[in-house]
Amino acid sequence: xxxxxxxxxxxxxxxxxxxxxxxxxxxxxxxxxxxxxxxxxxxxxxxxxxxxxxxxxxxxxxxxxxxxxxxxxxxxxxxxxxxxxxxxxxxxxxxxxxxxxxxxxxxxxxxxxx
Amino acid sequence: xxxxxxxxxxxxxxxxxxxxxxxxxxxxxxxxxxxxxxxxxxxxxxxxxxxxxxxxxxxxxxxxxxxxxxxxxxxxxxxxxxxxxxxxxxxxxxxxxxxxxxxxxxxxxxxxxxxxxxxxxxxxxxxxxxxxxxxxxx
Numbered sequence: 001x002x003x004x005x006x007x008x009x010x011x012x013x014x015x016x017x018x019x020x021x022x023x024x025x026x027x028x029x030x031x032x033x034x035x036x037x038x039x040x041x042x043x044x045x046x047x048x049x050x051x052x053x054x055x056x057x058x059x060x061x062x063x064x065x066x067x068x069x070x071x072x073x074x075x076x077x078x079x080x081x082x083x084x085x086x087x088x089x090x091x092x093x094x095x096x097x098x099x100x101x102x103x104x105x106x107x108x109x110x111x112x113x114x
Numbered sequence: 115x116x117x118x119x120x121x122x123x124x125x126x127x128x129x130x131x132x133x134x135x136x137x138x139x140x141x142x143x144x145x146x147x148x149x150x151x152x153x154x155x156x157x158x159x160x161x162x163x164x165x166x167x168x169x170x171x172x173x174x175x176x177x178x179x180x181x182x183x184x185x186x187x188x189x190x191x192x193x194x195x196x197x198x199x200x201x202x203x204x205x206x207x208x209x210x211x212x213x214x215x216x217x218x219x220x221x222x223x224x225x226x227x228x229x230x231x232x233x234x235x236x237x238x239x240x241x242x243x244x245x246x247x248x249x250x251x252x
Contacts, residue, residue, distance in 0.1 A: 004163070005163070008163055056164045056165055056166050057163065057164060057165070058147070058165070059147065059150075059151055059164075059165025059166070059168040059169075059174065060162075060163045060164045060165035061165070062147055062148050062151035062152075062165060062168070063151045063152070063154065063155040063165045063167075063168060064155070066215060066219075066221045066222075067144060067148045067211060067212075067214075067215040067219065067221065068211070068212040068215035068216065068221045068223045068227060068231075069221075069227070071144070071207075071208070071211045071212065071215075072208060072212075072227075072230060072231050072234045074207075074208075075208070075234040075235075075237065075238055078201075078238060078241045078242070078245035079241070081245050081248055081249060082241065082244060082245055082248060085248045085251075091248060093244075094244045096240060096241070096243065096244055097241055097244040097245070099237075099240050099241075100237045100238070100239075100240035100241025100242075100244070100245075101237070101241065102237070103233050103234070103236050103237030103240060104233070104234050104237030104238065104241065105237075106230075106233050106237075107229075107230040107231065107232070107233030107234035107235075107236075107237060108230065108234060109230070110226055110227070110229055110230030110233065111227050111230035111231060111234070112230075113226065113230075114224050114226040114227035114230060
């Protein structure tokens with residue numbers, strides 16, 4: 001795995017988590033009255049674009065790398081969610097979450113070296 | 115023994131059945147995507163790191179259909195199961211997908227890689243609860 005591929009895998013996981021959160025916000029706003037259509041449609045469009053890009057990046061990885069080498073990187077998504085919530089929303093990272101982050105990060109490092 | 119239809123229906127809609135189905139569909143989907151990606155790896159590409167050319171393979175389209183079916187069963191599972199439980203159970207993919215890679219594509223999954231995968235799996239089970247709480251708030 002080249003450094004560029006590693007960077008792209010990390011970026012695609014960030015993009016995926018971001019798209020999922022955007023789509024959830026767009027769905028939540030459909031309950032508002034009057035419905036903020038431009039924001040709802042914009043949110044869906046951005047999230048679908050993000051997920052489509054992730055899907056093509058994933059196919060690109062599968063064309064060049066072993067599936068068993070790239071799949072463990074999917075474990076990054078809960079890390080991104082927890083650290084993202086801490087950074088953007090000021091949510092405290094629980095000790096239990098730090099343990100999970102350490103285990104996943106160590107596991108991915110070993111997979112990356114393998 | 116003959117199972118009556120309401121028992122069969124209850125079994126089918128049980129969240130554990132649906133999580134197992136989601137995991138099976140997701141694993142099958144990755145196998146199809148990998149097969150399609152391998153079949154198209156030699157095709158010329160417009161952007162080197164995007165796998166758009168893989169769409170030329172029917173395997174990839176089958177993989178997309180399976181992924182959508184998996185999404186449907188995931189939604190059914192989540193109606194009756196807390197997100198953090200379903201999330202932790204889905205970490206089984208970190209075993210089934212490398213096993214499938216070894217079985218169907220003869221990938222050489224080394225001992226070091228399995229150790230790493232085991233750590234990732236353990237970490238997901240540990241982080242499932244705090245991550246799911248944030249996901250539900252988001």
